Amino acid sequence: MLDDERLELILDAAYVCFTRHGVRRTTMDDIARETGMSRPGVYQYVRNKEDAFRRLAERLLGDALSTARSAIGTRGDLCARLTAALDAKLGLAVRLWRDSPAHAAELLGVDTRLSAEQVEAYNAAMRDLLAAAVAADHPDTDSVEVAELLLAFTRGLEADLSDAEAPARRLRRGVALLVAGLDRPNNHSHTSLKESS
Template sequence: MLSPGVAGLTINMQTSEADKRSRILDGAVKVFLAYGYQRTTMDDIARAAGMSRPALYLQFRNKTDIYRAIATMMLDLSAEVAQAALGGPGDLSDRLIAAIDDCMFAMVEKFAGSPHGADILDMKGSLAGDIVASWTERLGGMIAREIEKEAVRLGTDLKARDLGPGMLASLLLDGLEGIKMRIEDPAEQRRSVRGLVRVVSLALQP
């Protein structure tokens, strides 16, 4: 068993390491947006984080690891925001729209002001595809649970319609990907999302 003094030292060391990583990730986001991923160097990130290059390499092996850590951080936060919206007030349509707006559109809009923002987001497929896939599965599970609860509340037999909560959640997420690829204007994207959510809601009506 650790003595109180040793335990306190361990906690302080862990906090210090977490602070360093946070500084690195914050600095990396800034330089990625300023210069683009390809042009950014580890030296750039070290300077933005206020540390030496050797100190940076103690935390991350390379630029890809840093990008993946940023993706994990952002997508974890996005999932938490979506969960909060899905558990909020309003009917299912309102909550689905709020979750999509808060966890997807809000994240994209953070990068919209940078000339490299779109490129940084697009690279998540090649550099962090497994992280995105895990996030999509997590988000789909959240939505499916809310759809299932709504079907029970309304007394709708989805199985009799050859449907299921997971299928409707997947259709919604696949539709969102199509909207993002096909439509550039954010206002039009949001309008299309509302229509897509209405379709899902209609499938749940008894």
């Protein structure tokens, strides 16, 4: 087995252990047992469980970003492409809740503590990806601001994943509303005091 394949096996095992026991309760022995390797063998690839978590987070975020890039690169209207890209982000949180209802909050919280650099890089890449797509269709719009709004909206949906179907439905509707607002011509006419009172 190649080194890369062994590392992937270890990260797969780490995911199983973290979702089963939570990060705090998972030990390197758990990860070694899940991989079928010795603990010293696992240590040849990851320094400790925190390193395993960071590498796992990097892989999960990388996969989500790759899916988002593919979605933005497809043909189709802006709304569909933005929704598909953001669904990749939302899907990661939904997956954690589905795979580990008892530990998802811990995993998502640890994610920001143990892998802050990866999360920051992922968020910046998502912002840039979304902004470029918006700018291509709406060059006169503050595309970075729109991208930030879309990401903030998606993070809000990630806060309540108790209904498995609701987040994706709300994401579609929210993105559609925002894009519809972009598609409307700006009305720069001033309302009179009478109209505004």
